[in-house]
Amino acid sequence: MKTIATPIIIVIFLLTFSGCIDAIGPDFDFEEGLVYIDALATDTPGASYAVVTESTVEDGDYRNIPVEGATVIFENTITGAAVELTEDSGRYAPPAGFVVLPGESWRLFVEFADGRRYESQTETVLEPVPITDISARYESELFFSDILDRFVPGHALTVDFDDPAGRENYYYWNFTAFEKIIYCDRCDGGKLRNGECVPNENGGFLQPYYLYACDSDCWRIGNSTSVNILSDALVDGNTVNGLTVGQLVLNTKEDVLVELRQFNISRAAYGYFQILDDLVDNNGSINAPPPAALLGNLRNPNDGDEYVLGRFTAAPSVSTRIFIDRTEAPDQATDEVGFIIVEGCETCDGAPCPPCIPVTNVSCDNGRFRTSAMPEGWVEQ
Numbered sequence: 001m002k003t004i005a006t007p008i009i010i011v012i013f014l015l016t017f018s019g020c021i022d023a024i025g026p027d028f029d030f031e032e033g034l035v036y037i038d039a040l041a042t043d044t045p046g047a048s049y050a051v052v053t054e055s056t057v058e059d060g061d062y063r064n065i066p067v068e069g070a071t072v073i074f075e076n077t078i079t080g081a082a083v084e085l086t087e088d089s090g091r092y093a094p095p096a097g098f099v100v101l102p103g104e105s106w107r108l109f110v111e112f113a114d115g116r117r118y119e120s121q122t123e124t125v126l127e128p129v130p131i132t133d134i135s136a137r138y139e140s141e142l143f144f145s146d147i148l149d150r151f152v153p154g155h156a157l158t159v160d161f162d163d164p165a166g167r168e169n170y171y172y173w174n175f176t177a178f179e180k181i182i183y184c185d186r187c188d189g190g191k192l193r194n195g196e197c198v199p200n201e202n203g204g205f206l207q208p209y210y211l212y213a214c215d216s217d218c219w220r221i222g223n224s225t226s227v228n229i230l231s232d233a234l235v236d237g238n239t240v241n242g243l244t245v246g247q248l249v250l251n252t253k254e255d256v257l258v259e260l261r262q263f264n265i266s267r268a269a270y271g272y273f274q275i276l277d278d279l280v281d282n283n284g285s286i287n288a289p290p291p292a293a294l295l296g297n298l299r300n301p302n303d304g305d306e307y308v309l310g311r312f313t314a315a316p317s318v319s320t321r322i323f324i325d326r327t328e329a330p331d332q333a334t335d336e337v338g339f340i341i342v343e344g345c346e347t348c349d350g351a352p353c354p355p356c357i358p359v360t361n362v363s364c365d366n367g368r369f370r371t372s373a374m375p376e377g378w379v380e381q
Contacts, residue, residue: 032056033054034055035309036310037050037298038310039072039311041106041125041312043099043102048099050085052066069112074106074108100314105125106314107121118301121312123297123313124266124314126316127316128262129162129164131318134158135322136158139153143247145334152250152334154247154250155326157245160241162239163235168232169236171232171264172227173263176258178256179255184214184364185211190206207341211341212342218364220370251333251335252335258324295308296309
């Protein structure tokens with residue numbers, strides 16, 4: 001079997017997972033009230049979700065506002081079983097333990113609180129393709145950051161896998177990163193009280209900022225913001241080695257644990273990602289309004305003329321984890337904390353200002369973006 005290394009196509013967009021049945025892009029003038037639905041049903045517990053947003057313009061900026069109070073359902077079209085998703089932190093999630101299986105067919109239903117309804121075409125779950133190896137390669141110039149106006153350092157995540165011969169395969173990768181953090185909050189120009197920065201009650205001198213330590217072990221949870229895809233048109237039946245499928249910026253010198261997921265998606269979903277790639281290239285910014293509607297496999301059954309952007313995708317995945325020691329990275333991290341400044345007692349006429357009760361630590365606040373539970377695969381050093 002031949003061994004090759006194939007370049008990756010990197011697509012960056014507002015949301016983390018999208019796709020379509022037949023990717024098309026009719027021209028249209030941007031307008032408010034465009035519905036965007038991004039939904040994924042997969043075979044990894046806790047990884048399925050739906051994000052429902054509606055477009056608006058605020059102060060001349062294009063924004064997608066989360067739609068609250070919607071009814072969102074995954075339906076198994078073979079068995080008729082309906083799984084209702086619950087709202088949580090700006091998106092909808094199925095019950096814990098929900099998974100789809102290869103060979104099953106699923107579709108999505110969404111009903112807004114005002115009665116508007118949206119539904120997807122049916123998606124069939126394919127067979128997963130295993131990852132045989134994962135590695136992280138450090139690069140001082142990982143990519144050029146338009147925001148920082150310079151190259152940033154970090155790790156390129158690479159995988160090896162055996163592409164099944166004799167069938168079309170289309171791949172998508174994303175990852176979640178767990179970073180142990182020491183400080184759980186920061187307050188600029190004030191002091192942290194009940195979760196908010198408030199002015200100094202004594203009117204005295206304030207430091208430019210205060211840092212507040214986590215009151216327990218705490219890990220920040222971050223998700224990749226790029227979409228990485230590959231068609232096996234040139235690698236059918238081959239072993240793929242050292243394929244870059246993600247980029248992890250050196251934002252701190254703290255260690256990081258990465259969970260990488262490899263999805264086997266449909267040809268239609270792959271075509272949709274190519275449209276996203278074109279839009280990013282043409283706009284030059286992920287925040288610019290798209291010049292064409294990203295029409296996927298969604299529709300309003302009561303209004304055939306309405307553009308419904310986004311996609312529902314049902315796809316299998318395999319995941320693997322890698323622990324990366326970043327303490328000896330040779331370059332400066334992009335998010336250096338700087339001076340450590342914590343609250344203390346201010347002085348009033350030579351004595352501590354009453355009441356002298358400085359706040360020095362805060363809760364880890366377990367949720368989608370933080371956890372106090374040690375991630376599986378974490379290495380204490």
